Amino acid sequence: MAKIQTPNPVRGTQDIYGEAEERFAHIIAVFEKIRALYGFKGLQLPVIEPTGVYSRSLGDATDIVSKEMYTFDDRGGDSVTMRPEFTAGICRAYLTNGWQQHAPMKLSVHGPLFRYERPQKGRYRQFHQIDAEILGAAEPMADVELLVMADHLLRELGISDGVTLNLNTLGDGDSRDAWRSALVEYFNAHKDVLSEDSLRRLESNPLRILDSKDPDDRGVCHAAPVIDDYLTSEASDFFAAVTSGLDAAGVAWKRNKQLVRGMDYYRHSAFEFITDRLGAQGTVLGGGRYDGLIEDLGGPHTPAVGWAAGVERLAMLIDMPKQAVFDAALIPMGESAQMAAMKIIADLRRNGLRCEMAYKGNMKKRMVKANAIGAKYAIILGDDELAAQSATVKNLSDGSQITVPFDKLAEKLAQNLAS
Ligand code: ATP
Ligand code: MG
Secondary structure, rough: OOOOOOOOOOOOOOOHHHHHHHHHHHHHHHHHHHHHHOEEEOOOOOOOEEEEHHHHHHHOOHHHHOOOEEEEOOOOOOEEEEEOHHHHHHHHHHHOOOHHOOOOEEEEEEEEEEEOOOOEEEEOEEEEEEEEEEEEOOOHHHHHHHHHHHHHHHHHHOOOEEEEEEEEEOOHHHHHHHHHHHHHHHHOOHHHHHHHHHHHHHOOOOOHHHOOOHHHHHHHHHOOOOOOHOOOHHHHHHHHHHOOHHHHHOOOOOOOOOOOOOOOOEEEEEEEEEEEEOOOOEEEEEEEEEHHHHOOOOOOOOOOOEEEEEEEHHHHOOOOOOOOOEEEEEOOOHHHHHHHHHHHHHHHHHHHOEEOOOOOOOHHHHHHHHHHOOOOEEEEOOOOHHHHEEEEEOOOOOEEEEEEHHHHHHHHHHHHHHO
């Protein structure tokens, strides 16, 4: 009979387990702690949205909409898309649920996202983000709060040292339009060196040429017009308020006049926290202000600002805190001892003690397992112990042994662990 081929995972997806999963969980736990500290409410959102949620808000010419989305018609013939980013879905939810009445609203979300990209280190087709947004806030202090929070998160994860906040302003609508025209003129004069992608961008959104990673494009971008020469006084006041706020809060930042963001919807602040420790995939956290997005979705004018960070990229940067160990390993010898151990381990766990059972192999093998999982105590149960209704408790760091009645185990262990 022909051998049945085992299934492969979808390219660019990962099974995350063991040490990698612990890193992942640690990042989510720290994010949950920080977002609560800053008063951001949690949010759970659908993984699929009507395709229009993304095509209308991100813009057809963006990399995401033009070539990265997982889009398909469902069985009813409706075009749906697996979310490639959070912001547009959050804005859709804001409108669906009439959250205008709660503005300004501070929201946070995390979970998987999907983009059809070329998989490589730090770049996957299913990846994960943590995300924070403030909707219905026009004030520069909202931008500052989000950036202070992002900086705090990176500090808490122990990675702020190698990561730099790059900050730019894209100005308001008028500034952006004037800058855009200047860029079109400039890039038209350098058409011969631009990459094919950038030639296309020149038609659709010239700002995005500045975002290009192509080395030839980078050369041309170097001398391109900068936004500063086109900022309206309102836009430059806004930017000054953001930078003063960051200085007041003690958050270091670097002006990066070349920084634009991939999506059409950004206005005013655009920022990225960048590291040189991850090669080409150096942006760990990015975001900005998107005052026009909710209008693009048919809602009322709603200024908003937010950021998202890639969990996989953060996970590559952190040093994991020392792993928590087991309080005790139960070592029952014989069938009746195993039943007694079942009751004891249930009891100990209900009392909040981290326990594991070692029930395979001879005594020596079981002790090896107890040591291997980092248990502080081994609780040994044999015939003698059963007869006396008392367990032998061995301290695995100094080898000392005591005898403890079954019904006193939880109490005694907790005492010893605390001392
Ligand atoms: P890049 O320039 O690296 O493609 P991006 O501008 O597309 O990033 P955003 O859409 O701003 O990224 O997403 C925010 C963060 O999500 C990124 O800074 C990165 O950490 C992470 N990220 C984006 N795409 C991927 C991916 N395909 N795999 C893993 N992480 C990703
Ligand atoms: Mg991208």
